[in-house]
Amino acid sequence: MANTADVDALDFEPDDDDLMDEDAAVDVDASSPSAAAPIPKLKSAITAGSAAALASSVPKKIKGRGFREETDAGRSNRLSGRFDSLDSDGGPGPERSIEGWIILVTGVHEEAQEDDLQNAFGEFGEIKNLHLNLDRRTGFVKGYALIEYENFEEAEKAITSMDGGELLTQAVNVDWAFSRGPFKRKNNRRRSPRGHRSRSPQRRF
């Protein structure tokens, strides 16, 4: 649970949150006559719910045919509107999947096998599902695995026990896979290890 509080700051402005409102964004783009214009301006060339939502002031190096093509009118609609989602309040914190709780293990050794993960993570609870993705090009493990437990406590125990631990002599990180809501932008102050409400120590002369 501690992990989910430490979200990384992302470089978009608070008022960009409006762009994350798909309905508002779709209306703007769908009705805009410039939506079909093949201008490689990031906001107008790209569909409403997507890169436009970044709205970062950092200029980007752009590349690719997609910028030169006319925007397909349907594109702005495909990823907008109502989507089925897990029932959640949108706040921070881990989210369960339909059948259990899924954790993400990263830094998995490329020669690891399912058995290795089973051995390392099986002691925290019964593993309902285990996905150890292979890199189809190399045949080795892609470097991450998804593990599902039935109970929150089991998953949490796996995280606190194994995060920063080792698997086949290689360091792994373990965290929740799903969250109940979007990342919140972290106040700069919170980068202080003492927390953003810390007071500086009293001066002593």
Next chain:
Amino acid sequence: MAEEENGAAGGGEFYLRYYVGHKGKFGHEFLEFEFRPDGKLRYANNSNYKNDTMIRKEVFLTPSVLKECRRIVSDSEIMKEDDNNWPEPDRVGRQELEIVMGNEHISFTTSKIGSLMDVQTSKDPEGLRIFYYLVQFALLASSVELAW
């Protein structure tokens, strides 16, 4: 910690969108998903062939998941590629891959790639191969995470 976040695998924005589809006798059939910077993963699958229903799902991913996605994209070196010599989308279908990572934004389009043979015989086998495998990974990742 903040310092090591800056770099290809770390800080800055991350956004990935993938689309594959075609317009045929069954209408517009497509699959598309999107990893957004705030962690939302959206997935839409419209296959009229099945029974005319569109599947649309979304879920929020943790920063750890996005960080891993970013690492895999970075390792693939797709950001260094260009779709100049890739086959253009055609009547059979099209694929779109759009990625924002740090201060780079790529938006590639190409036709459907049926097999590695298509990759091998293309004008840019190296680049297409990178694209092909990255797409394989992204499809797998999104389908696993949405397997509910």
